Amino acid sequence: MRNFTNRKKVRGWTRRIKKLGCFSERFSDMSVDRLESRGSDYVKLWIDPWYRLEKRNPPLWFYNLALDELDKIYRNWEAVMQKDGRPYDLQLWVSHPNTMGSEVVVDLVENPGDRRDNYFEILPDNLPFPAHRYTGKRHFNPENYDWQLAHQYDYVYKVLDGITIAEENELIRQGYIGKAIETDLETDTLYTKPMNKIWIGRLKKAN
Secondary structure (H helix, E strand, O other): OOOOOOOOOOOOHHHHHHHHHHHHHHHHHHHHHHHHOOOOOEEEEOOOOOOOOOOOOOOOOHHHHHHHHHHHHHHHHHHHHHHHOEEEEEEEEEEEEEEEOEOOOEEEEOOOOOOOOOOOEOOOOOOOOOOHHHOOOOOOOOOHHEEEEEEEEEEEOOOOOOOOOHHHHHHHHOOOEEEEEOOOOOOOEEEEEEEEEEEEEEEOOOO
């Protein structure tokens, strides 16, 4: 199981807070050309030292500041897309417990109001957004968004990943659920386990 907790002391908080502002300024101007070529665009919390190969979470107070910056980026991208005129689906992902998985995502869609809902498994019982967890924010207000709750899974293939019997037993012990699937080459067993929750937010439309 992945561990997202902090293990190392981080210094220079004033400098890192300033970098947050630089982060949002850098990514606020969405590239319409990139959106045109890919059909989508995104920006993650690419903030050192937490967004590295071994990702870990910043303190919650710092993450709240980061949500402020993602909210700014979202609103700037919203203005760009409204000016562009093509149908789009703009989403803010608030990730828990892996907070560094939070991001802003935009997709071109066929018709106004269409949604791109195939990134994650949307949970049928939509729980209220845990606003109590995110306090002390300057800009980000969860009440301005409509939220859907989704699961983000970890995937392990028995044959494709070449796991041993001992590794397979360990996956089962950790709560992974296996099911038989057909690939292009052979029958395999796919083990999955929900590792993270994603709150998918879309800005409420003004009446």
